[in-house]
Amino acid sequence: MASCSTVQQMRVPDSKNLQLPLPTLREQQDVVATLDAMRDETIELGVIRSRKLAALAELKKFLLHQAFSGAL
Numbered sequence: 001m002a003s004c005s006t007v008q009q010m011r012v013p014d015s016k017n018l019q020l021p022l023p024t025l026r027e028q029q030d031v032v033a034t035l036d037a038m039r040d041e042t043i044e045l046g047v048i049r050s051r052k053l054a055a056l057a058e059l060k061k062f063l064l065h066q067a068f069s070g071a072l
Contacts, residue, residue, distance in 0.1 A: 010018075023031070066072045 063072075
């Protein structure tokens, strides 16, 4: 449906006849459910990462204290 000599274009009136395949409502709902689950998992992984970084910072602080106090 494209025309023109140098750049292919579609005329606006032709867009009324354009047919786009769409997933069924069930497929769309499945995609949304999958994305929601991935979002929730990503948030949980972020929380776990933050906890681990905090624990590592505390461990570093402890080890430095031990090293400088001669306990190591």
